Amino acid sequence: MNLAETKAYKLADGRWVVDLSVAQELDRQLTEANEHLAHLQSQQRLLTCVYCGKEYPPGTPTSGVPALTEHIKTCEKHPMRALQKELDRLYQEHAEIADACVTIGSDESIPQYIRRIFKELCDERS
Numbered sequence: 001m002n003l004a005e006t007k008a009y010k011l012a013d014g015r016w017v018v019d020l021s022v023a024q025e026l027d028r029q030l031t032e033a034n035e036h037l038a039h040l041q042s043q044q045r046l047l048t049c050v051y052c053g054k055e056y057p058p059g060t061p062t063s064g065v066p067a068l069t070e071h072i073k074t075c076e077k078h079p080m081r082a083l084q085k086e087l088d089r090l091y092q093e094h095a096e097i098a099d100a101c102v103t104i105g106s107d108e109s110i111p112q113y114i115r116r117i118f119k120e121l122c123d124e125r126s
Helices: 020-042 066-074 080-103 110-125
Strands: none
Touching (some): 066 080
């Protein structure tokens, strides 16, 4: 009796199966798994923004790269967006106060100016 008559087949990994369709399916699954493993091993690490999911090409360094720095500046989901908006607001507010001081012709710092005006108001009331 030969192997073809018994319908038993030896797979690439050394296992034996009896039915050809089972052998073919197991061989297909094994080949697919090996190909997937080879693909994963050949692929370099993929860099992804944890806040918005933007992906960078494989091999992109994880730090010190201008593309990442620029992305952080524009990523709407990054926590730095809220801080940057608040900083921008404070700069704008400071600029408006500084403009007001220039308008009234003061060379004093804002706290000095406020103290002086307050003192003048208090002196007027006395």
